[in-house]
Amino acid sequence: MPTSNTITIEKNGKKYLAVSTNLKAKSFKGINTSKMKAAPGKIIRGGQLNDWKMEGLTEIDDIMFFYGPPVSGRTLNNFSPDENLISELLDAFKLLNTAGFHTGQFCTSSVFRLNNGGLLFFPTELMDFVNKRAAEDEIIKTIQPWNHHALKGEEAQAFTIAALIYQMICGAPAFPDEIKKNDYRSPLCTEPGLRSDLLELIDKSFAGTGTLDHWQKMLGILKTEGRHNRSLTEKEKSEISASAAKKEMQRQRKAKLSLFLTKNRTKLAVSASVTAVILFILISTLSRVLAPPVTIGMEQKEVIELYYNSYNELDFETMEDCITKKAGKPDQNQVVSLTAITKVRTAYEGASNLYEAARWKKDGMPELEQGTILWGLSELTVEELSTPNSYSANYERWSLAESENSSEALPEFEEIKDIIHLSIIKNSWRIDSLERKITIKPHVTENYSDD
Incomplete structure (x- = not known):
């Protein structure tokens, strides 16, 4: 008007x-x-x-x-x-x-x-x-x-x-x-x-x-x-004016950096991931040589739960102790990539802005502020199967996805069922086979109800 x-x-x-x-x-x-x-x-x-x-x-x-x-x-x-x-x-x-x-x-x-x-x-x-x-x-x-x-x-x-x-x-x-x-x-x-x-x-x-x-x-x-x-x-x-002006310059720099990271997150993720992969390989190799796996003495179900909890916590080394390389490669690559991204953001912004999915759901699924990275698994259940040393793991895996009707990214989750087999490797149980079935759910609506 x-x-x-x-x-x-x-x-x-x-x-x-x-x-x-x-x-x-x-x-x-x-x-x-x-x-x-x-x-x-x-x-x-x-x-x-x-x-x-x-x-x-x-x-x-x-x-x-x-x-x-x-x-x-x-x-x-x-x-x-x-x-x-x-x-x-x-x-x-x-x-x-x-x-x-x-x-x-x-x-x-x-x-x-x-x-x-x-x-x-x-x-x-x-x-x-x-x-x-x-x-x-x-x-x-x-x-x-x-x-x-x-x-x-x-x-x-x-x-x-x-x-x-x-x-x-x-x-x-x-x-x-x-x-x-x-x-x-x-x-x-x-x-x-x-x-x-x-x-x-x-x-x-x-x-x-x-x-x-x-x-x-x-x-x-x-x-x-x-x-x-x-x-x-x-x-x-x-x-007072000088102090406020200094804080304003810092705010503007942070806003510009956040915009830059948002627009270039794919390029940054690729370059940072390459560097991080090399570092993680060196660190984890040395760790395996010097220390026994943390899974020694654990039951099979405990190893499985530790694997998924370590995924949520971006704990690459503990994941390696729970699983063989071939079985867990996709999950490990995701953890390495996101760890690299969060390290870059923490260095520039002072915080990773990572919001773990299980905690987000416990908090009532509040609206996510711009720049927040929703990550991880929720609703994990592990059940033993009739086949020896075999289990099923059911859970939701959350992330952010672009909406067709909005410029903002909205929460999205996948319903996942993993069929897992374990064997004894170096005196401890490890996951040696993981078959995954994924069902992608629609974007969560504006009020984040997943009806």
Whole structure:
């Protein structure tokens, strides 16, 4: 929706507020608009809620407008956020939540600030329809900076309040591009001496743990005490700015490196794997010469379980003690490759970002942050077969795979059944044969339910 998006029109002798959808008539072709008309918007004024009902749609200069009762004001596109506006919006969120009104995705084109006080939230059903079809430049300006796709309800509203506060302080959005949790330029770069509790609440809200009550209390503090801890000398301001600028440079370097690793992960994996293979061969060969296998004294089932646990832990040497070279070659190659990749990432970023699948499932299968490597097996069961020295191992093997309908990688798992045979080699049981059957499951959906 464009910035100048409201006009007054007259129909059958009555005046109405008409709001541009910035969509052509064909966008509404075949759409049942009765549901949009049935769910009214809400006017919030003086702690009271009143309905604002869309009367219909009309075409003006090839653009569709929706219209309803006349009110005067402007959409939030036309305002720079300040404490008064943010306080109004916060109170409106709380009142609408209490009334059970779903505000949907926050968009500055969807909220109208009335000249005589109060806010008008246009009908959610209608605005969701319009905003999903908005042009990319409008989405970047009116929707993207204020929302995180993974947050819902009050957590999403607290994120919006934090984003508006950040814009008020810094004069620019925290997330001008794709939103990444807690990856934003510190407000201290713009305004040294900001209250530490304000900075902490911004950080919490961007991470999805802020609440409207937190922000209501904070806005009260800002109104009475201001947003600075105390008056700073010019020297203190300079030192804080320099420290924040240094951290910002580090953040940008890390972001660029992460992007580079993402775009070139295949090339890096190949080159790093070649080096790692040579090192692992030398180390493991020396280890075998100097030390007995760790499987001495273990039962057959214990050896099998140790093999798969070592796979999860990227423990190449222990895997070698559990299995013959031919039987375990594919698994060992995977471990070597991933170990090399994680070592490169740890060296550059300070962390491997490896998330073991069994722990991920135990944690409730949370959304994976960009750059996370999902890895490993879960739901392992080992059963003895009727054939001597033979067992079956059933498990899920998880990884990330590109989605056909999304640019992001989504969790994917394979259901695997291994038929295993063991024999005594160098006084300990080892897996000498491993036959594998794999069933690839579809990508896990957005909420990571594997139904």
